[in-house]
Amino acid sequence: MKKKPLSNREEQILLLLQKFDFLTRDQLNKYLRLGTIRNTNRVLNNLSEFLQCVRNGYQSIYYLNREGRLYVGCEKIRKKGSHVEHTVMRNDMWLYQGCPSEWKNELKIENKNTFVIADAMFNKDGFAYLLEVDHLQTMQENRSKVSRYKELMPNIALQLGHYPVLLWMTTTELRRKQLTEACNGLPNFKVYTIDDIK
Numbered sequence: 001m002k003k004k005p006l007s008n009r010e011e012q013i014l015l016l017l018q019k020f021d022f023l024t025r026d027q028l029n030k031y032l033r034l035g036t037i038r039n040t041n042r043v044l045n046n047l048s049e050f051l052q053c054v055r056n057g058y059q060s061i062y063y064l065n066r067e068g069r070l071y072v073g074c075e076k077i078r079k080k081g082s083h084v085e086h087t088v089m090r091n092d093m094w095l096y097q098g099c100p101s102e103w104k105n106e107l108k109i110e111n112k113n114t115f116v117i118a119d120a121m122f123n124k125d126g127f128a129y130l131l132e133v134d135h136l137q138t139m140q141e142n143r144s145k146v147s148r149y150k151e152l153m154p155n156i157a158l159q160l161g162h163y164p165v166l167l168w169m170t171t172t173e174l175r176r177k178q179l180t181e182a183c184n185g186l187p188n189f190k191v192y193t194i195d196d197i198k
Helices: 008-020 025-032 037-046 066-072 083-096 139-160 173-183
Strands: 051-056 059-064 103-110 115-124 127-133 165-170 189-193
Touching (some): 008 037, 008 059, 025 059, 025 083, 083 127, 173 189
Parallel strands (some): 127 165
Antiparallel strands (some): 103 115, 115 127
């Protein structure tokens, strides 16, 4: 029996998952304006042969399975693990920022002495933003990353023509305070908690 072709909306869901790795049902609902939870569940259930779903508390998190990867020509294999929540937080920021079209995940920034891999970089209103998601890292790791950003910022500003905004997204008020202290001295930064953007 020949399978019916996917609709544009169904293909869009697969392409979003190719670009953003892991998306929750609520994130897909919000981006695609699918309406009720019941309707969103129906749309995603119709795509079940292309998707894997993992539960995290009350959230259903979706990613491409083998059939989904084949359909969109994606070679990257996603697996559930501790990084899933980190990725979901990054994608929450993408939605909060208005879904910028110029959004790049896992971007390496380097000079001859050091490098960082930003969780994302995007442009909005003519300015560049670098995103770091603090989910399970130690604060020592975060401070090390901030000091590397401080070293790299003059080079980045030279390339872009302005200093980008370094955005941090973290989980608690205490961690926000610690990250704010670490970032002092950077020309442009902002620290969010998950609660700020929900």
